[in-house]
Amino acid sequence: xxxxxxxxxxxxxxxxxxxxxxxxxxxxxxxxxxxxxxxxxxxxxxxxxxxxxxxxxxxxxxxxxxxxxxxxxxxxxxxxxxxxxxxxxxxxxxxxxxxxxxxxxxxxxxxxxxxxxxxxxxxxxxxxxxxxxxxxxxxxxxxxxxxxxxxxxxxxxxxxxxxxxxxxxxxxxxxxxxxxxxxxxxxxxxxxxxxxxxxxxxxxxxxxxxxxxxxxxxxxxxxxxxxxxxxxxxxxxxxxxxxxxxxxxxxxxxxxxxxxxxxxxxxxxxxxxxxxxxxxxxxxxxxxxxxxxxxxxxxxxxxxxxxxxxxxxxxxxxx
Numbered sequence: 001x002x003x004x005x006x007x008x009x010x011x012x013x014x015x016x017x018x019x020x021x022x023x024x025x026x027x028x029x030x031x032x033x034x035x036x037x038x039x040x041x042x043x044x045x046x047x048x049x050x051x052x053x054x055x056x057x058x059x060x061x062x063x064x065x066x067x068x069x070x071x072x073x074x075x076x077x078x079x080x081x082x083x084x085x086x087x088x089x090x091x092x093x094x095x096x097x098x099x100x101x102x103x104x105x106x107x108x109x110x111x112x113x114x115x116x117x118x119x120x121x122x123x124x125x126x127x128x129x130x131x132x133x134x135x136x137x138x139x140x141x142x143x144x145x146x147x148x149x150x151x152x153x154x155x156x157x158x159x160x161x162x163x164x165x166x167x168x169x170x171x172x173x174x175x176x177x178x179x180x181x182x183x184x185x186x187x188x189x190x191x192x193x194x195x196x197x198x199x200x201x202x203x204x205x206x207x208x209x210x211x212x213x214x215x216x217x218x219x220x221x222x223x224x225x226x227x228x229x230x231x232x233x234x235x236x237x238x239x240x241x242x243x244x245x246x247x248x249x250x251x252x253x254x255x256x257x258x259x260x261x262x263x264x265x266x267x268x269x270x271x272x273x274x275x276x277x278x279x280x281x282x283x284x285x286x287x288x289x290x291x292x293x294x295x296x297x298x299x300x301x302x303x304x305x306x307x308x309x310x311x312x313x314x315x316x317x318x319x
Contacts, residue, residue, distance in 0.1 A: 012295030019291040082279040094171040099266040103251035110190035118201025140195035149188045149261045171265035185262045193247045200243045208236040245301030249294045
């Protein structure tokens with residue numbers, strides 16, 4: 001098991017490095033740079049552009065700038081923003097806090113609801129509860145997020161006037177000031193994640209309930225609900241761990257569409273702003289943070305799966 005963990009950690013590190021290289025290369029290939037964004041490609045004097053690029057070290061080769069940034073990131077120093085005055089850790093810190101708040105609230109609502117609905121639809125397969133809930137889940141999965149977000153704003157903010165339609169709180173504000181502005185984004189994210197997890201749990205419950213050992217337990221007279229809660233559900237929920245982990249990583253990485261629609265000051269919105277400003281150090285830092293989140297959450301999901309499944313522990317121990 002230790003060898004497997006080391007292999008996963010190594011693959012995760014390689015993934016983070018590749019993501020950083022791809023992001024850096026992609027932005028380098030875009031037309032213009034930070035100086036042309038600030039000064040204007042056509043309005044600014046060529047001497048001013050050259051001086052700006054010299055001040056920001058943009059006239060250095062790309063591989064040297066990437067090597068310097070990557071070396072600092074490995075020691076925890078993300079460097080300075082493109083203006084040369086603001087630390088990236090200061091900019092990203094507040095946005096990470098806000099994204100964590102949004103993700104935590106969505107998980108608190110979406111994951112328990114998805115598990116409950118998945119179990120209900122799996123146990124009452126092809127009955128009225130299953131048909132109604134599954135139909136609603138399909139709609140939640142197929143409707144784009146910006147459409148559902150816009151509809152919620154239209155209904156609850158414009159027509160009814162119950163909730164704010166956009167977030168006006170600054171990124172550095174305390175967590176308590178984001179309520180009730182955060183409620184609509186949480187509802188949208190909860191609907192999306194609940195639908196995906198619920199479908200996975202439903203399929204897993206159906207497979208387990210039709211397995212041989214469940215049918216044998218039924219023939220031996222084991223009470224139905226005892227068999228469900230003691231034997232069926234623990235095995236049925238194991239495959240859902242990876243789906244939940246991917247959903248959590250998706251949330252913690254920042255949902256760009258939701259944050260843009262609701263003007264939420266999270267990592268996704270910061271990424272869009274940094275790309276438009278050609279703020280390459282900030283873009284690289286966010287890409288590194290998001291990739292690290294995905295790697296860590298998936299590694300935690302693998303560990304939980306192994307701990308919950310004795311067969312996997314035995315296989316990896318033998319290896």
